[in-house]
Amino acid sequence: MTLVVEPYRERPALVPGAALWTRTAEGGEYRILPDGCMDLLFMDDDLIVAGPDSRAWTGTADRGTRYAGIRFAPGAAPDFLGVPAKELLNERVQLADLWSPARSRRMLDRIRSAPDPARALDEAVASLAEEPPDRLIIQVLRSIRAGVLRGGAGVWGLAGSVGLSERQLHRRCLNAFGYGPKMLDRVLRMNVALDQARTGLALADVAVRTGYADQAHFTRDVKALTGVPPRILLG
Incomplete structure (x- = not known):
């Protein structure tokens, strides 16, 4: 398997301990290593939750595909999502499968309509992350x-x-x-x-x-x- 290194940038997110990252795919296969974290991603015009991984996640992406994501600190995402991490182990699911249609649609519309989706994702998550850390x-x-x-x-x-x-x-x-x-x-x-x-x-x-x-x-x-x-x- 060819391991593709893709342009990747990250900075601290507005939510304490989280990171805001962006990536533009160069095309081909990629490998994501388990890191104890969960992510909320804006990709393919949708919001996707990447659960914790116990093994590497591999996939393919067309050249030029753009991603923006919030990587929560280990243990922080379940309170935000309202779902135990064990239910999302090694899974990728739409946010709409976890939240009510109206709630997930409001967040998605906010990000879709923004000139900078990554910044909009960061601000949307920060505005909803009300639970204090455990x-x-x-x-x-x-x-x-x-x-x-x-x-x-x-x-x-x-x-x-x-x-x-x-x-x-x-x-x-x-x-x-x-x-x-x-x-x-x-x-x-x-x-x-x-x-x-x-x-x-x-x-x-x-x-x-x-x-x-x-x-x-x-x-x-x-x-x-x-x-x-x-x-x-x-x-």
Whole structure:
């Protein structure tokens, strides 16, 4: 498979922790890696929700196809959408399938009629994102990013630190992220590792720095999550 690198730009969105991004397709196949996030996209004159991915999403796009999207911080989109993340795992659905026809139509008309759809999408989402961040989910996310699951206490220790049982923690993570804490840790760690590898750092050093047992472990995990080994992803 040919991996196509498309022109891509992003900046902080009006919603705290989110990113506003735009892309113009160069044509051909593309691969989107799991990152623990959910997106609301304006594409093909429609609003599409991209659920959390547990594996790479691949597709094709005609040259010149334009996209604008809001990438919510991990765990933030379900409150905005009103749908648990687990129901959208590895899915792409129209916003109209999640909201009432009138509500989704108002938002879509606002973006369609704007001279700058990306800016209109950003402003529309910000005007509707009224729910404050879930502090427990923020704490869980911060702890996982800090690598607490790779210590001796693991999930049991993380659950205790936020006042939940392991089962309660798993359920809250499914609703917020689409998968349990261990899977979220794998996804987030892989992205950190790939970002480090893109700086030119040797893969063996990346593996050590990001908590993999060795380079072989890093390679296996990347291939399991994306379908290809890191050297292919990195080009």
